[in-house]
Each structure stands twice: as C-alpha cells, then as structure tokens.
Amino acid sequence: MSAPLAPIRLPANQPTQFYRGGAAIAALRSASSGDTTDLAREFGPEDWVASTTTLFGRDTEGLTRLPDGRWLRDAVEADPVGWLGRDHVEAFGSSTALLVKLLDAGQRLPVHFHPDDEFARRHFDSHFGKTEAWIVVGTQGPSPTVYAGFREALDPRTVADWVADQDAPSMLNALNAVPVEPGDTVHVPAGLPHAIGEGVFVVELQQPTDFSLTLEWRDFLGDEAKGHLGLGFDTALKALDTSAWDEQRLAGLIRRTATVDTAVVDLLVPGSRPFFRADRLRPTTPLALDPSFTVLVVSGGHGRLKTARGDSYDVSTGDTWVVPHAAGELELDGDVTVIRCRPPAVRG
Structure with missing residues (x-):
C-alpha cells in the first residue's frame, strides 16, 4: 500500500529567465553563494513553486520535481482526486488550476500583457489564459513601483506603432505607476498591460500557463517572435486592454494589508x-x-x-x-x- 498523501517541502525551482534577479529569493531561502551558479544568481529571478506548468514551448523546464524523483505533474495525473479533491477535478480535471512563483525583479520587467481564457483557447488550444496577482513581500531601492493599465484610453493603432518602433519610453509612460510596499497586493486581469519595477519581490499567483505577450521585446527578448509567441502582433494585440484605468478604477485592483493584524x-x-x-x-x-x-x-x-x-x-x-x-x-x-x-x- 502506498503512503498516504502528506505535505511536501519543496526545493527551489528556478528556470533560466531573460531578466536579472534572484538575490531576494536566495536570501529568503538562506541560500549561500556556493549553492548557486553565477548564471542562476543573475538569471534566476523566478522560483516556480509546485509547478505543473512548463515554460512556453518547453517539454519539462519549469516543472517541479518531487523529492521521490517524480514530476509533480505526473503525480497529480496519477491521483488527481487525492491531490486536488473530487470537486476540483469535476471543475478543472487534473489541472491544479494554479501556478505560484516567487519573483524577484533585479531589473524592471518589460511592458507586457497576457491573454484571457477565450483568446488562449482559440490561439493556444489552452483551457486557461493568464490572469495573475502579485503579493509584495519585499522591496529595495528608493521608490519601488509597479506599473498597471494605461492612464488614458489609446487607439490600438497608436500601440501598434509603439511596438513597431519599439518605443519603450512611450509604452512605460502611458502606464499608471503604482508605489508599493510589503503587504500590498495587485490583481492583474488578463489583457492589462503591466510591468514590475526593479527591486520589487513578490509572491505571484497566476493561471497555470506561460503566455506572455511582450510589447517591449527588443532589449529583453532580442527576437520579435518571442514577443508575440508566433502569433504576429496584429493578432496578439487583439488581446490587449487599451481602455483607460483612472485612479478609481485602478483602486479596484489593489489591496493594502500591511497594517491588518488578524490571524487570517x-x-x-x-x-x-x-x-x-x-x-x-x-x-x-x-x-x-x-x-x-x-x-x-x-x-x-x-x-x-x-x-x-x-x-x-x-x-x-x-x-x-x-x-x-x-x-x-x-x-x-x-x-x-x-x-x-x-x-x-x-x-x-
């Protein structure tokens, strides 16, 4: 008889990314410099926790491996009711319906956005798009900031021109700049243009995909196709929210919890x-x-x-x-x- 399912402590799982970061993750996990390579220190800004999701276009990179050597994805597939519960399986099948990351922005992330469920189903044959949320757990620097939503409604042609010209200043300046501190949380609906500023360390919850459509690709990805994930920007930009997010509307995405002192x-x-x-x-x-x-x-x-x-x-x-x-x-x-x-x- 197999052992009953129980809580499992997980090691770090940091697939290589295109941007710098990771020092805050290492500090949280009390990792010594001798435990990580130079590459991991420079480009290990994301720790994919309990991941059954792979990096876009990869077979296994990003997946969590359990201490017994199995991929968590395979363990869940073998016993979805045990891992997820019967009600969850009836709603989502054997998908965990969740990806959690530790994300330490050692530099500002590019302006990007994610598709919703319908767009992902049509163009990526996926049940899930990529709505996400950030829980700020640490900050460094004088003005830790995230960026979310266009301040004013934009004509899609304007955004397309910025993307064609790779006009990064116009893209970033069009977004709301939101100062953050530990305890702040930000909900990021699919379609919302956004970026995380340098020095912001978050626990990120998201739907279990790796669909990132990157408007500001040149200085980060080096390849336009990686920006639009092979769709072409004419198609990809149809998933972008170009509406105005004024202060009142934006407040509906943000919660400030640092001073809330209850058990839950x-x-x-x-x-x-x-x-x-x-x-x-x-x-x-x-x-x-x-x-x-x-x-x-x-x-x-x-x-x-x-x-x-x-x-x-x-x-x-x-x-x-x-x-x-x-x-x-x-x-x-x-x-x-x-x-x-x-x-x-x-x-x-």
Whole structure:
C-alpha cells in the first residue's frame, strides 16, 4: 500500500529567465553563494513553486520535481482526486488550476500583457489564459513601483506603432505607476498591460500557463517572435486592454494589508476569486486549515504544521510546501507568517 498523501517541502525551482534577479529569493531561502551558479544568481529571478506548468514551448523546464524523483505533474495525473479533491477535478480535471512563483525583479520587467481564457483557447488550444496577482513581500531601492493599465484610453493603432518602433519610453509612460510596499497586493486581469519595477519581490499567483505577450521585446527578448509567441502582433494585440484605468478604477485592483493584524488576512481583491485565493496566516492560537490543494510560502518565523493523523512538520522562513487535498485538515501553530495560495473555490 502506498503512503498516504502528506505535505511536501519543496526545493527551489528556478528556470533560466531573460531578466536579472534572484538575490531576494536566495536570501529568503538562506541560500549561500556556493549553492548557486553565477548564471542562476543573475538569471534566476523566478522560483516556480509546485509547478505543473512548463515554460512556453518547453517539454519539462519549469516543472517541479518531487523529492521521490517524480514530476509533480505526473503525480497529480496519477491521483488527481487525492491531490486536488473530487470537486476540483469535476471543475478543472487534473489541472491544479494554479501556478505560484516567487519573483524577484533585479531589473524592471518589460511592458507586457497576457491573454484571457477565450483568446488562449482559440490561439493556444489552452483551457486557461493568464490572469495573475502579485503579493509584495519585499522591496529595495528608493521608490519601488509597479506599473498597471494605461492612464488614458489609446487607439490600438497608436500601440501598434509603439511596438513597431519599439518605443519603450512611450509604452512605460502611458502606464499608471503604482508605489508599493510589503503587504500590498495587485490583481492583474488578463489583457492589462503591466510591468514590475526593479527591486520589487513578490509572491505571484497566476493561471497555470506561460503566455506572455511582450510589447517591449527588443532589449529583453532580442527576437520579435518571442514577443508575440508566433502569433504576429496584429493578432496578439487583439488581446490587449487599451481602455483607460483612472485612479478609481485602478483602486479596484489593489489591496493594502500591511497594517491588518488578524490571524487570517484575505490578501486579494474580490475580482481574483474566480482564478485563485491567497491568505496571510499568522496564528495566535492553533489555526485550522481546511483540506485543499495548497501552496504554502513561509515568509517569516518558525512554526509547526500538523495533520489529523498526528504527523508534525517544522516550517521556517523561506520554506515552500505543497499540500495535497488528501492530507486533510491541517493545524498551523507558532510564531510564523505563511502565505497560503489555493486554486479557486468550487462548489460541491
């Protein structure tokens, strides 16, 4: 008989990216310089946690490998009900419906956007587009900033001209600049043009794809086709939201939680709920956690995660864990801060 499914502590999983970063991830995980190569330090800005998603066009790069040597993707495929729960499987099949990343922007990311479900289904034969959300867990520099949504409505032809000319200043200046600090969260709907500024470290939740349509490709990707993922920009730009995001509308994407001091804090705006859920957990007494496929990121402190079977796991700063649904109800205790990431709720 196989062992019952239980929480699993995961190592770092940092596929090579086109931009710099990763020092904040290494610091969180307490990695020494001897544990990473120069390439990983320079181009390891993303840690794909509990990933069943590959980089665009790749076979296995980006996938999480479990301590027993299996890809997490294969383990879930072999026992989707155990990993995900019956209600989830009825709604999403064997997909986890979630990708979680640690993302440390060592330089400003390019202006880009992502397709919605309908566009992804039509052009990429995918059930999922790529709505995402950022939970800011650290910042460096004098003015940490993210960029989201055009400040004024734009004619699509104007944007197409910027892309053809690779007019990066016009693209960036057209976006809302949003100062951020740890505890801030930003919901990023599919289609919304956006970028993350240098020195911003986030836990990112997203739909489980790697569909990034990059307007500002020249100084980052070096290849126009990588910007439009082979679609051509005439097609790709049809997925772009060129509407105006004024201050009031933009506020509907942002939540400021740094001063909220309860044991459980819902981190994301209501618009995120059809796509994923995220809570900050700071138990003052033992905190019961419902059964669910869950990714846990321990952002500070030390605590214990206990199962109903009586198993106990130490959790500490920098740990990342994947929890199968079949692990059952858990109890979290200790002087610890944990970000709990889950797929969208489904009705039984």
